[in-house]
Amino acid sequence: MKFHKLGATLLVLLLVSQILFAQQKRPLTHADYDGWERMASEKITKNGQWVGFQISPQDGDDRLEIFSFKNPSTRQVIPRGTSFEFSADDLYAVGKIVPEADSVYLLKLKKTKKEDMPTDSLFIYNMEAGSLEKFPRVKSFSLPEKAGSWVAIHFEKEKKEKAKVDKEVENDSTTKAEKPKKTEGTLLNVRKLDGSLSYDFERVKSYSFSKDGAFLHYVLAEEDTLDNVALYLLNLESGESKLISEGMTSYSEVTFSPKTKYLAYLATDDSAKSKKPYHSLFLVKTATADLKEIVTKDSEGILSNGRISENGNLKFSESEERLFFGVAPDYVDYSYESDTTILDDQRVSLDIWGWQDSEIQPMQLKNKGREERFSYLAAIDLTTDKITQLADLEVKNVSLEPKVERDFGLAYSDAPYRINYSWDIQIGRDLYLIDFTDGSKALIEKDASGFPSISPEGKYVYWYDGRDSSWVAYDVAKKSKINLTKELSEVFYEELHDSPSLPGSYGNAGWLAGDEAFLVYDRFDIWKIDPVNPSSAINLTQGEGRKSSIVFRRQDLDREERSIDPKGQLLLTAFNEKTKDAGYFTGSFDGKTAPKQLIMTANRYSGLTKAKESSEVILNKSTYQENPDLYLGDLSFKNLKKVSNLNPQQASVNWGSVELVEYVSNDGDPLQGLLFKPEDFDESKKYPMMVYFYERNSDGLHNYRAPAPSASTINIPYFVSNDYLVFVPDIKYELGLPGPSAYSCIIPGVQSIVAKGFVDADNIAIQGQSWGGYQVAYLITQTDMFKAAGAGAPVVNMTSAYGGIRWGTGMSRMFQYEQTQSRIGGTLWEKPVYYIENSPLFFMDRVKTPVLIMHNDEDGSVPWYQGIEMFMALKRLNQPAWLLQYNGEDHNLVQRKNRKDLSVRLSQFFDHYLKGAPAPLWMTEGLPAVQKGKTLKYELNQ
Numbered sequence: 001m002k003f004h005k006l007g008a009t010l011l012v013l014l015l016v017s018q019i020l021f022a023q024q025k026r027p028l029t030h031a032d033y034d035g036w037e038r039m040a041s042e043k044i045t046k047n048g049q050w051v052g053f054q055i056s057p058q059d060g061d062d063r064l065e066i067f068s069f070k071n072p073s074t075r076q077v078i079p080r081g082t083s084f085e086f087s088a089d090d091l092y093a094v095g096k097i098v099p100e101a102d103s104v105y106l107l108k109l110k111k112t113k114k115e116d117m118p119t120d121s122l123f124i125y126n127m128e129a130g131s132l133e134k135f136p137r138v139k140s141f142s143l144p145e146k147a148g149s150w151v152a153i154h155f156e157k158e159k160k161e162k163a164k165v166d167k168e169v170e171n172d173s174t175t176k177a178e179k180p181k182k183t184e185g186t187l188l189n190v191r192k193l194d195g196s197l198s199y200d201f202e203r204v205k206s207y208s209f210s211k212d213g214a215f216l217h218y219v220l221a222e223e224d225t226l227d228n229v230a231l232y233l234l235n236l237e238s239g240e241s242k243l244i245s246e247g248m249t250s251y252s253e254v255t256f257s258p259k260t261k262y263l264a265y266l267a268t269d270d271s272a273k274s275k276k277p278y279h280s281l282f283l284v285k286t287a288t289a290d291l292k293e294i295v296t297k298d299s300e301g302i303l304s305n306g307r308i309s310e311n312g313n314l315k316f317s318e319s320e321e322r323l324f325f326g327v328a329p330d331y332v333d334y335s336y337e338s339d340t341t342i343l344d345d346q347r348v349s350l351d352i353w354g355w356q357d358s359e360i361q362p363m364q365l366k367n368k369g370r371e372e373r374f375s376y377l378a379a380i381d382l383t384t385d386k387i388t389q390l391a392d393l394e395v396k397n398v399s400l401e402p403k404v405e406r407d408f409g410l411a412y413s414d415a416p417y418r419i420n421y422s423w424d425i426q427i428g429r430d431l432y433l434i435d436f437t438d439g440s441k442a443l444i445e446k447d448a449s450g451f452p453s454i455s456p457e458g459k460y461v462y463w464y465d466g467r468d469s470s471w472v473a474y475d476v477a478k479k480s481k482i483n484l485t486k487e488l489s490e491v492f493y494e495e496l497h498d499s500p501s502l503p504g505s506y507g508n509a510g511w512l513a514g515d516e517a518f519l520v521y522d523r524f525d526i527w528k529i530d531p532v533n534p535s536s537a538i539n540l541t542q543g544e545g546r547k548s549s550i551v552f553r554r555q556d557l558d559r560e561e562r563s564i565d566p567k568g569q570l571l572l573t574a575f576n577e578k579t580k581d582a583g584y585f586t587g588s589f590d591g592k593t594a595p596k597q598l599i600m601t602a603n604r605y606s607g608l609t610k611a612k613e614s615s616e617v618i619l620n621k622s623t624y625q626e627n628p629d630l631y632l633g634d635l636s637f638k639n640l641k642k643v644s645n646l647n648p649q650q651a652s653v654n655w656g657s658v659e660l661v662e663y664v665s666n667d668g669d670p671l672q673g674l675l676f677k678p679e680d681f682d683e684s685k686k687y688p689m690m691v692y693f694y695e696r697n698s699d700g701l702h703n704y705r706a707p708a709p710s711a712s713t714i715n716i717p718y719f720v721s722n723d724y725l726v727f728v729p730d731i732k733y734e735l736g737l738p739g740p741s742a743y744s745c746i747i748p749g750v751q752s753i754v755a756k757g758f759v760d761a762d763n764i765a766i767q768g769q770s771w772g773g774y775q776v777a778y779l780i781t782q783t784d785m786f787k788a789a790g791a792g793a794p795v796v797n798m799t800s801a802y803g804g805i806r807w808g809t810g811m812s813r814m815f816q817y818e819q820t821q822s823r824i825g826g827t828l829w830e831k832p833v834y835y836i837e838n839s840p841l842f843f844m845d846r847v848k849t850p851v852l853i854m855h856n857d858e859d860g861s862v863p864w865y866q867g868i869e870m871f872m873a874l875k876r877l878n879q880p881a882w883l884l885q886y887n888g889e890d891h892n893l894v895q896r897k898n899r900k901d902l903s904v905r906l907s908q909f910f911d912h913y914l915k916g917a918p919a920p921l922w923m924t925e926g927l928p929a930v931q932k933g934k935t936l937k938y939e940l941n942q
Contacts, residue, residue: 148213
């Protein structure tokens with residue numbers, strides 16, 4: 001009897017100790033951010049035998065891990081490794097090793113000169129042998145893409161050593177020390193990956209392999225004078241390096257044809273300082289190194305008053321019979337700019353805004369560099385030397401497919417409609433088929449809504465017509481348009497679309513081989529549509545997606561896939577909109593069998609990659625609690641094996657959990673939200689709660705959220721770990737009522753969480769950025785239920801913001817209110833009351849909530865005077881408000897130092913108001929301009 005009592009007592013003590021241990025887990029601190037790691041660059045060799053990935057802390061040294069698929073426990077770890085690639089023969093991993101972060105930091109503190117800073121190294125890892133080679137002072141490297149076991153290593157300049165002068169030589173007036181020759185070129189080493197063969201070339205400026213690994217080109221940089229620049233072609237099999245050309249000022253756009261029959265390049269002998277150099281296009285037969293100048297500015301067929309553009313990419317057709325290049329117009333009078341009799345301080349500098357301009361001046365200035373570099377596509381037939389100008393001043397845009405396999409392509413022009421773009425971002429475009437043989441254009445559709453593509457066999461041009469909310473195709477042979485989806489039972493536009501713009505589509509999966517059928521998505525399912533008989537379309541997933549609220553999409557396993565093989569496997573991704581579970585199914589291309597589940601779990605899956613020549617796969621799997629680690633497996637998804645373990649320190653931290661909650665808006669709409677709780681959550685306690693929102697977020701239930709310094713919004717793991725609840729509600733919008741819609745969805749969501757009994761209703765705060773910042777500003781004019789608020793980059797005055805500029809793009813802000821996120825749905829003069837009623841600024845006298853505003857002085861999305869308008873109104877009303885303005889920062893913070901600073905201030909602000917913590921000095925005393933940069937005022941006012 002005593003033994004049983006003792007055992008029971010020990011059991012109770014054990015349970016108590018476990019509970020105490022869980023309670024003793026420490027909260028996250030701002031110091032935790034730097035060491036939190038993420039995975040990137042996951043790769044698997046074509047044969048499926050080797051896997052590698054890069055692990056990066058937020059601040060510190062990366063590392064690479066490379067291992068056998070069959071034996072992942074034994075692996076090669078390469079400290080500070082990055083930018084790695086597997087060789088085409090699957091035998092080697094090659095990448096860079098960067099300098100140690102702490103060493104670089106210390107050298108920067110010492111104001112070390114750039115030339116004395118440590119440089120990158122290169123590693124070559126023989127995976128089978130387990131041997132590792134390293135090469136110091138490496139600028140860049142390259143491997144052949146498709147075949148070959150070569151590497152090209154481009155080294156940095158050698159450090160200049162201070163010469164020791166011999167006294168006798170110094171006193172000998174007849175002896176002169178030879179000066180080192182000036183050149184930007186450096187050593188290029190081209191070697192077999194196993195080191196059995198190697199070639200060195202001095203003063204190399206640029207280089208590249210052919211895809212098949214048969215040749216490498218390299219260009220020598222000038223040395224003292226400009227007459228020794230040269231282009232060479234190295235035959236990797238024979239080791240023969242042939243001089244192709246020398247004496248030109250520059251060689252650029254050096255490009256191998258797909259099967260390496262040719263090498264093409266641009267060259268000029270004009271001065272390097274010339275503002276308008278004239279280039280010629282040259283062609284080399286790689287087998288014989290025969291060289292031919294094939295296009296010059298005087299060639300017949302190119303744009304009138306045109307010259308070959310150095311900014312136009314060279315591209316061969318797959319048959320290697322046609323070469324595409326760019327032409328630039330050469331007719332603008334720049335005599336004022338080139339007039340050397342005018343002093344710089346006498347030159348006029350102004351912008352003229354003309355009502356007839358197709359783009360307003362800020363947009364023109366933003367796009368100025370791109371327009372100056374714009375080139376008009378032309379082509380030369382290499383079998384006949386005939387040159388054809390394809391793009392011209394009327395139809396500027398000609399698109400080339402990734403692989404050009406036919407004699408026609410697509411061209412379009414939005415010029416007739418461009419003037420409306422400032423307020424109508426869904427303008428149409430005139431679509432053309434363009435014949436590459438003679439440049440003739442055939443109009444497909446005038447004022448089309450959509451972005452067209454060509455089917456794999458070239459039988460159809462297809463696009464989603466936003467105005468008709470349907471998929472359409474143009475039969476190239478019959479010259480007729482086909483509506484592919486209009487007669488089908490389901491809709492193919494975004495069903496949850498809630499802005500005044502045209503709804504988009506759910507996308508498509510591509511075409512079956514031979515252009516026999518088109519696979520297109522509705523909200524849940526996949527349809528196979530025969531363009532010859534669209535009404536006979538088959539629902540490949542048999543409507544199971546809509547019945548079960550599961551979104552089915554085809555998983556692409558081959559990035560180079562041209563068309564879909566109907567005899568192959570139809571692998572489907574699956575996502576349940578209600579439960580947020582995800583996984584993979586198989587389907588059938590004939591639609592005779594329902595989708596079959598392979599795996600479906602309460603996880604998020606991403607990054608699925610299949611080995612090109614075998615069945616092995618790698619993928620990431622995560623939840624809020626589980627880091628997206630790497631798993632190995634095959635397409636059965638049975639026995640997935642975890643092979644990484646990032647952030648083990650999370651086990652010692654009070655982390656948290658997330659649950660999906662459902663509630664009803666004030667308008668009766670069913671909605672979902674995410675509720676995050678601390679790991680040691682106690683239902684009998686009352687917790688302060690943060691409320692964050694931006695459109696809809698509930699689909700991200702299983703997203704892993706890393707602790708990280710804030711770019712603009714609260715870091716959820718940090719606040720949860722520090723004993724806050726965090727609620728993230730979804731929002732459904734009514735057109736013209738963005739503010740009331742936010743109220744109708746957010747407030748009942750918050751009330752539904754409060755009703756659960758564990759929320760401290762007197763200590764709830766809200767925070768949001770941009771569109772979320774606007775909603776924060778609006779809500780605090782409508783309710784006093786929030787103890788504090790954080791608004792980042794908020795629009796508070798739609799009447800003044802409407803006429804402003806989005807400086808990041810140079811566009812007018814009108815479209816924002818008439819068509820997209822702001823959702824007013826009309827002009828300021830058509831709907832003035834809507835603009836005013838939805839603008840928080842006009843109701844700032846109702847605000848009783850302390851506010852922390854962040855708005856930066858180089859915000860390119862929301863005019864930063866909006867933050868100033870909000871702050872000044874609250875200051876005038878004597879309401880507690882602070883405005884954080886990070887100098888030189890855009891809409892969201894980019895610089896890590898500023899992100900860390902914002903994170904501290906956000907936590908201090910909300911801790912003060914929701915937890916009663918002492919206020920920091922920056923809140924109580926401010927930060928006077930005379931103290932700027934001298935103190936941060938983080939200290940608490942005890």
